[in-house]
Amino acid sequence: MAVVDHMGAPARGTQPVDETCVLDVRDLRMRYGTKDVLTGVSFVAHPGEVVALLGPNGAGKTTTIEILEGFRMRSAGEVSVLGVDPAEGDENWRARLGVVLQSWRDHGKWKVRELLAHLGLYYAPYSTDRITRPWDVDELVAAVGLTEHANKRIMRLSGGQRRRLDVAIGIVGRPELLFLDEPTAGFDPEARREFHDLVHRLSDANTTVLLTTHDLDEAEKLADRILILAGGTIIADGSADELARRMSTEAEVRWSVDGQRFVHSAADATEFVRQLFREHDEKIADLEVRRASLEDTYVAMVRQFESGRQEEAVREFEVVSR
Numbered sequence: 001m002a003v004v005d006h007m008g009a010p011a012r013g014t015q016p017v018d019e020t021c022v023l024d025v026r027d028l029r030m031r032y033g034t035k036d037v038l039t040g041v042s043f044v045a046h047p048g049e050v051v052a053l054l055g056p057n058g059a060g061k062t063t064t065i066e067i068l069e070g071f072r073m074r075s076a077g078e079v080s081v082l083g084v085d086p087a088e089g090d091e092n093w094r095a096r097l098g099v100v101l102q103s104w105r106d107h108g109k110w111k112v113r114e115l116l117a118h119l120g121l122y123y124a125p126y127s128t129d130r131i132t133r134p135w136d137v138d139e140l141v142a143a144v145g146l147t148e149h150a151n152k153r154i155m156r157l158s159g160g161q162r163r164r165l166d167v168a169i170g171i172v173g174r175p176e177l178l179f180l181d182e183p184t185a186g187f188d189p190e191a192r193r194e195f196h197d198l199v200h201r202l203s204d205a206n207t208t209v210l211l212t213t214h215d216l217d218e219a220e221k222l223a224d225r226i227l228i229l230a231g232g233t234i235i236a237d238g239s240a241d242e243l244a245r246r247m248s249t250e251a252e253v254r255w256s257v258d259g260q261r262f263v264h265s266a267a268d269a270t271e272f273v274r275q276l277f278r279e280h281d282e283k284i285a286d287l288e289v290r291r292a293s294l295e296d297t298y299v300a301m302v303r304q305f306e307s308g309r310q311e312e313a314v315r316e317f318e319v320v321s322r
Helices: 061-069 112-121 137-143 159-171 189-204 216-222 240-247 269-283 294-321
Strands: 023-032 035-045 050-054 076-081 097-100 177-181 208-212 225-230 233-238 251-257 260-266 284-290
Touching: 023 061, 035 061, 035 076, 035 225, 050 061, 050 216, 061 076, 061 177, 061 208, 097 159, 112 137, 112 159, 137 159, 159 177, 159 189, 189 208, 189 216, 208 216, 216 294, 225 240, 225 294, 233 240, 233 294, 240 294, 251 269, 260 269, 269 284
Parallel strands: 035 233, 050 208, 050 225, 097 177, 177 208
Antiparallel strands: 023 035, 023 076, 225 233, 251 260, 251 284
16 A cells, blocks of 8 residues: 555655656655645756756745755655755765855855865865866866956955856856756846856756746756746646647748738748748748747746636636535
8 A cells, every 4th residue: 555645645765766867856745834835746857958947936946946955855755866865865965966046145255266265175075986076166267257356355246247156156066966046147148148158068068957047038048848837836848849839839920022021920830931932932031930939838838827727716616606
């Protein structure tokens, strides 16, 4: 007979996890008092994969991340992070993780290079035959674009420079799994591009990245997979293109004929463009096909989910009222 906890879900230790995954989350649940924040979150992440966790405010993103980081105890479900239950993770396990918080404001009198060198000392005992820890300080400073500011006191850094330092602190130990919480808040466009290049380099080096962001354009550029969390559960899991196709969102086709501009929405943009050329041939100019962005898909999926929940609540109310 299966063992269940007070929420009716399988108790910890009753389901095997896949230790070949960097993250293996199965039916994760969290309850605060009588409120269920997570109602059954399940997903996996593999080595070198960049996964974006998206969702409206209050969806449970922060709670999910804190459980995976080992900072919060879950109510139920099976969780494996680098092959270890985060509720039981030791210092050796924690040294394999990197965390970039939304802000990190301590040690303002330290100089950039001195702080990173000091923090790196804590990771040195956890080097392995495969991974040498910590990251060389000069290489790390260069990687986050702070070489010119390496000897500057932290209190004198600009907001964007401070955010670069936050990233450096998160990866100083060469993490196998990196948690990024709104990592480019305060970045200018150039710094954002450089950060995206850094994430791709980390991914190429087999670092798994779990990203939370409200910048959907950034998520679309960085992530191999998108997870959408709403109502305490994952309502979508796939690449940006896969999610767009699942919603069957229409594409917008723009073109001009004899100097006159036209716009049309089409479910099958390819067939519509073929028809245009059959009708107008070389008269067509300025042809542009705009497919659904991740933002379009995200908004449509969340609205569809919330609409379904509202309809379900109305049906339950009608049953109770009879």
